[in-house]
Amino acid sequence: MTQSLDHPEEGAQPRSMFANPSLLLLMTGALIGVNFPLGKIAGDAGISPILWAMIPSLGVAALMLPVLVMRRGLQRPDRTLARFSVIAGLVSYVIPNVILFAVIPHAGAGYMGLMFAQSPVFTLAFSALLGLKTPNRLGLAGIAVGLTGAAIVSLTRGAAPDAPDLFWIVAGFAVPVALAVGNVYRTIAWPENTSPDALAFWSHGAAIIAFVALLFLVEGTVPLASLAAVPEAALLQAVAAAATFPLFFRLQHLGGPVLLSQIGYVAASVGLVIATFLLDERYSLATWAGALVIAVGIALTVMAQRRT
Numbered sequence: 001m002t003q004s005l006d007h008p009e010e011g012a013q014p015r016s017m018f019a020n021p022s023l024l025l026l027m028t029g030a031l032i033g034v035n036f037p038l039g040k041i042a043g044d045a046g047i048s049p050i051l052w053a054m055i056p057s058l059g060v061a062a063l064m065l066p067v068l069v070m071r072r073g074l075q076r077p078d079r080t081l082a083r084f085s086v087i088a089g090l091v092s093y094v095i096p097n098v099i100l101f102a103v104i105p106h107a108g109a110g111y112m113g114l115m116f117a118q119s120p121v122f123t124l125a126f127s128a129l130l131g132l133k134t135p136n137r138l139g140l141a142g143i144a145v146g147l148t149g150a151a152i153v154s155l156t157r158g159a160a161p162d163a164p165d166l167f168w169i170v171a172g173f174a175v176p177v178a179l180a181v182g183n184v185y186r187t188i189a190w191p192e193n194t195s196p197d198a199l200a201f202w203s204h205g206a207a208i209i210a211f212v213a214l215l216f217l218v219e220g221t222v223p224l225a226s227l228a229a230v231p232e233a234a235l236l237q238a239v240a241a242a243a244t245f246p247l248f249f250r251l252q253h254l255g256g257p258v259l260l261s262q263i264g265y266v267a268a269s270v271g272l273v274i275a276t277f278l279l280d281e282r283y284s285l286a287t288w289a290g291a292l293v294i295a296v297g298i299a300l301t302v303m304a305q306r307r308t
Helices: 021-033 035-044 049-070 079-107 109-116 119-129 137-159 166-171 174-189 196-218 224-229 231-261 263-277 285-307
Strands: none
Touching: 021 035, 021 231, 021 263, 035 049, 035 079, 035 109, 035 231, 035 263, 049 079, 049 196, 049 224, 049 231, 079 109, 079 166, 079 174, 079 196, 109 137, 109 174, 109 263, 109 285, 119 137, 119 174, 119 231, 119 263, 137 285, 174 231, 196 231, 224 231, 231 263
8 A cells, every 4th residue: 555545745735626635525525415316316217226326337437438548548457456446346336336226215315315424434443443544532432423323313214204114224324334345445455556547447347347247137137228217317427427436536545545435424415405405305303413413423523533
């Protein structure tokens, strides 16, 4: 693992917004936040969650391929890069996205946005276990408060009159866990002398192969024709993903796994606002109270990161 993954060079001054971790954090989180309402639209239209989960990877691969060819950066993957791409693609994109888009039609876009916001908590915990990051007392308090807020949101969501089955409520927690595992894995296994753009292309390429295999296994076909029901949403999903993941990998390269995971805070906020005002999702006061507790945990975690 190179030094720049967790500790960028001291004294280095960002030369553009693409080298500024704070701006990358805001841009990446906002783009990811669009996924939740788009997933709800796709679910309501009966689109396969596996097919919809594949669209972001298709968008990234379609964008990055010509860019890498023009820059002559499309290197043939060696064993290390191939292993990284397969594992990162499965853990970071296939597993969490399939679960995410399968749960959204049942639990709501806003709820899954709040669950997505728990990825920093799990990332911080996993990083500490592996010696990548040792949280101080304030960080531990943030983890505890954030998990408490998530529990409140899940319990109150489950008690609502229009509550989904408990299975979907619990399944929502698998998303931040998978995202956290992916965040940590990409940091400890990041191939040396490989650009973020190349990693984005190859890992999403491996994910596409896995998605196609899953579709044939589960659906018996790749039902691309079904996307005609929501063409604008599908195009927006692909474009948003294509813009997201080059920024995503640059943010990981500059800031490490814990800073990267904080995109969940921004994404959850964007997703919850869109779900409430554009998709007409409604949540009880108790659920909003749980969201406030999550916000307190987020604030404590951010304060702990700044002190560290």
